[in-house]
Amino acid sequence: MERIAESIMLSWGAKRVLIAFAAGALAVLALPPFNFFAVLFVSFPVLVWLLDGASGPADAGAIGRLRPAFVTGWWFGLGYFVAGLWWLGNALLSGAEGFEWALPLAIVGLPAVLALFYGAAAALARLVWSDGLGRIAALAAAFGLLEWVRSFALTGFPWNAVGYAAMPVPLLMQSVEIVGLYGLSALTVFVFSAPALVGTRRGAVAGMSLALLLLAAHAGYGWAALWRLDRLPARAPEAVVRIVQPAIGLSEKWDAAERERIFSRMLSLSALPPAEGQPRPSHIVWPETAVPFLFTDNPGALSRIADMLQVGQTLVTGAVRAEEGSGGAPQRYYNTIYVIDDEGQIIGSADKAHLVPFGEYLPFETWLRKLGLTTIAETLGGFSAGDRRNLLKLPGGLGAVPLICYEAIFPELAAVDGGRGALLLNVTNDAWFGMTPGPYQHLRQAQVRSVEARLPLVRAANSGISAVTDSGGRILASLPLGEAGVFDVDLPAAGQESWSTQNRGLNFGLIIAIMALTALFARRSKRQGLD
Template sequence: MERIAEAIMLSWGGKRILAAFGTGALSVLALPPFNFFAVLFVSFPVLVWLLDGASGPAEAGFLGRLRPAFATGWWFGFGYFVAGIWWLGNALLVEGEGFAWALPLAVLGLPAGLALFYGVTTALARLLWSDGVGRIAALSAAFGLGEWARGYLFTGFPWNAIGYAAMPAPLMMQSSELVGIFGMSALTVFVFSAPALVGTRRGAAAGIAVALALFSAHVGYGWYALARVDAAEPQPARAVIRIVQPAIDQSAKWDMSERERIFARLLELSAVPPREDQPRPTHIVWPETALPFLLTENPGALSRIAGMLQVGQTLITGAVRFEDGVAGAPSRYYNTIYVIDDEGQIIGSADKAHLVPFGEYLPFETLMRRFGLEPVAETFGGFSAADRRGLLDLPGGLGAIPLICYEAIFPDMATVPDGRGSLLLNVTNDAWYGNTPGPYQHLRQAQLRAVETRLPLVRAANSGISAVVDAGGRVVASLGLGEAGVFDVELPPSAGDFSYIRNRQFNFGLIIAIMLGTAVWSRRRKRQGFD
């Protein structure tokens, strides 16, 4: 292994770029739908060895000395994001060739921008680089901070944070309750980078011992937490949920000639009798923007919904909500969840608060439109964001925390200031992305929100993957990608507060502080000649 490490450290030019890009792309195999997390034992040691040889000449100045480390991290990140989110380009081709010109921006431009975070991450780590375990700690702390920054800056986009790669199954998801996804990212990098110490023989025993202890604690806490979820005090059944997955082709979604067929299909699936051994559903859930029209343009729709619902049943559906402008203000459209009772009355609603840039709205809209740009979801001229968020009250005494589409990837969105709620409600439409890894990655991130909040997750997706997930992150029932149909399931209970979000934030800060302290201590020892 020492020969391999030395060859990688001394590589330069195209070989170095290829090694960084290739190992970044290889890391995606650890994510859904592949879940081959062991591949990180290859990719992160290679990244460490590349950074060992990524020191600029002393005469180049401060930034010049960091440039090779930044470039190494950028190429690693570019490979990771190109291989991980290439499927975003599929959304640009759904409604014809109108957005085909933007394919390079989605498939290459966005990954190039996201890779800047990893470039800064590795440059920051290189500031505290040393020969032993300290450099592993420096890289881990930097990745934790880098993923945290990616989750918040420029509206945030924490998709496929490195920590998700260490969570291929519910047993290995439970630690996120304690440290959150950003803390998990830091710990993941430490554990999977530890084999690099064998290649350089400095600090190998201590580093690998710590990595093994962390991995054992990670798995051990998973067993403990799942057992605690299962041992939680039983709660009386409060709801039987029916998930409707219509699998409507996105290109037909807003076709005027298809709207009646789509609506009739939703009503038909919702009215399917339950199996003999199952109770009647109390709550029926349709996906994001399931209604293929504005309710204000189809006043008979609520009557037809009431005719489909039986006494005591409730429909929860995604829809586009129109708000007419007053006093000269422009009209607005919202991506909304409606709650409709058995009399066809709208008894609750929640609007999407975190919109997709360039998908649902244009940043700097006036300027962008001058250049002829428009949102991908331009059917209604773009969406407006909700003014506030709160619990969505459902019949049966349930409080749902609404998560529309990719809001589920943001940990902070799974909490509300006025209460914890009874469940997480995620409606989405992943039909934009076709049969690609995107829907699998989206589901995994939504699962983590159930673990972090210890609330069940109810997820309705137009084309899949629809699922009900318990408070331990385990899928209780689901419909696969591309399938059309329904399933009924009793809502799993919540599991109580294991860890408050403020504790996760503190624990994340503690992990970063310990790793940075280790890195500083190791670097000082090196400078003082102890290593």
């Protein structure tokens, strides 16, 4: 291994670029749908060895000395994000005519921007680089910190944070409730970088021992957490939920001639009788924008919903909501969840607050529209963001935390005004991503939100993957990607929330502080040894 490490350290030019890109791309195999997390024991040691050899000339100034490390981290990040997000290009080919020119921006441009965060992490780590365990701690702290920054910088896009690679199954998801996604990202980098110490024989025993201890604690806590959940007192189901997955293609969805057929299909799927001997559902959930028209344009639609619903049943559906502008302002549109009772009355709603840039709204709209740019969802001229996030109250005393589409990738959005609620409600339309890894990655991130909040997840996706999980992230029922149908499931009870969002934030800060201090101490010791 020493020979391999030395060869990687001394690589230069195109060979070094290729190694960094390939190491980042290989790491994607740790994510859904592959879940082969062992590859990180290759990817991150390679990155460490590359950074070992990424020092600039001593007389080049601070920026010049850090530039090789930044470039190395950027190429690693580019490989990771191109291999992990290439499927975003599918959204430009699925029902979004006229956007083919933007394919390079989706497949390479966005990954190139996201790779800047990994470049910055590598440069930050190299700033306090040392021998042995200290450099592993520096890299872990820098990655954890930059993954956190990625969650809010430029509106935020924490998709495929490194920590998800350490959570391939529910057993290994549970510790996220203590340290949060970004704390787990830092610990993930530390653990999977540890084999680099074997290749350089500095701090290998201490580093590998600590990595194995962290892995054991990660799995052990998961086992204990699920054991506790399984031993909660049995309770009658709070609701029987039916998930409707219509699998409607985007070309049909936005075709005005297809709207009546789509709506009738949604009603007929919802009205299917339950399995023999099973109770009828109390709550029926449709995906994001499942109603193919504005209710204000089709007032009879609510009456048809009332005719479909039996007494005591409730429909929860995604739809577009229109709002008249004031003072001559144009009409505004919102991506909304409606709650509709058995009399066809809208008794609750929640608007999407965190919109997809360039998908649902156009940043710097005044300037960019002059350049001819539009949003992908341009049918209604783009969406407006809801001004607040509130608990969605459902009949039966249930409170649902609304997560519309990609809101589910933001850990902080699982907290809303009005209390903790009884479930997370995620409605989405992942048909934009086709039969690619995208829907699998999206589902995994929603599962992790369920574990963090200790709430069951109810997820309705147009083309899949629809699922219901318990508060441990375990899937109780689901429909595969691309398959149309329905399923009914008893809504599991919420688990006990042991760690709040604030506590996870404090624990994340503590992890970063410990690793940063370890790196600084190792750096200081190295300098004193050279004096």
